[in-house]
Amino acid sequence: MKLANLSAVVTGGASGLGLACARQLVARGVFVVIADQSDQHGSAAAAELGASARFVHADVRDTEQMNAVYDAAEALAPLRVLIHCAGVGGPLRLVEKDGQPGSLEKFEAILRINLTGTFNSLRLAAARMARNEPVDGERGACVLTASVAAYEGQIGQIPYAASKAGVVGMTIVAARDLAQRLIRVCTIAPGIFDTPLLARLPEPVRASLGAAVPHPARLGQPDEFALTALHILENPMLNGETIRLDGAIRMTPR
Numbered sequence: 001m002k003l004a005n006l007s008a009v010v011t012g013g014a015s016g017l018g019l020a021c022a023r024q025l026v027a028r029g030v031f032v033v034i035a036d037q038s039d040q041h042g043s044a045a046a047a048e049l050g051a052s053a054r055f056v057h058a059d060v061r062d063t064e065q066m067n068a069v070y071d072a073a074e075a076l077a078p079l080r081v082l083i084h085c086a087g088v089g090g091p092l093r094l095v096e097k098d099g100q101p102g103s104l105e106k107f108e109a110i111l112r113i114n115l116t117g118t119f120n121s122l123r124l125a126a127a128r129m130a131r132n133e134p135v136d137g138e139r140g141a142c143v144l145t146a147s148v149a150a151y152e153g154q155i156g157q158i159p160y161a162a163s164k165a166g167v168v169g170m171t172i173v174a175a176r177d178l179a180q181r182l183i184r185v186c187t188i189a190p191g192i193f194d195t196p197l198l199a200r201l202p203e204p205v206r207a208s209l210g211a212a213v214p215h216p217a218r219l220g221q222p223d224e225f226a227l228t229a230l231h232i233l234e235n236p237m238l239n240g241e242t243i244r245l246d247g248a249i250r251m252t253p254r
Helices: 016-027 039-052 063-076 104-129 158-179 203-211 222-234
Strands: 007-011 031-036 053-057 079-084 140-145 183-190 242-245
Touching (some): 016 079, 031 039, 031 063, 063 104, 104 140, 104 158, 140 158, 140 222
Parallel strands (some): 183 242
């Protein structure tokens, strides 16, 4: 896909991996709509990115709000790109320290944001893209975000790992489903990246996490995630694939 004369939606685009993607898209001349629940960070991101960017407050689980996001994108240029980075984590054990069973409500809440939110964002974007005129044999491309936790979830990550494994499982099916519409779907499964969440940790902890990566022995940079996302968009043969972006790390049980 040529990144020209089109708009893109980046969910979770107000910070971290999503903001890095939004920056690189704007640098390529793409109109970008950031969908995020943080008004403060979303407005700041849009102001930083300039006239080519818009911020729309949206919860990826909410159909009406996500349709408003896609309306904003189509008002700028044909919608041909979705980069879905929105997601949450949260510790949960099957049996908590006090002997009580883990919270079903918390499990369901994380799955609803990470997995149902991915499905909702993808289905609504695909319906819009399917109406586009094909350019160089395709109407659109979607990049989803999983995690290495989908393969090696650590103790306490059961809802996060389950939700991200669901995104991995969704990828090939979605790509096959949308092939007739000339829309590609791929997923990136990042390892340990230097995001705002990790920025809250003490520096010795961050250094220890980075040292666990075989090579390069450091935290991943959001721009490296964005480079991978843009390569997926620009390479028409990438479809139905989940790409681990992790410096060869394999997570330990804890």
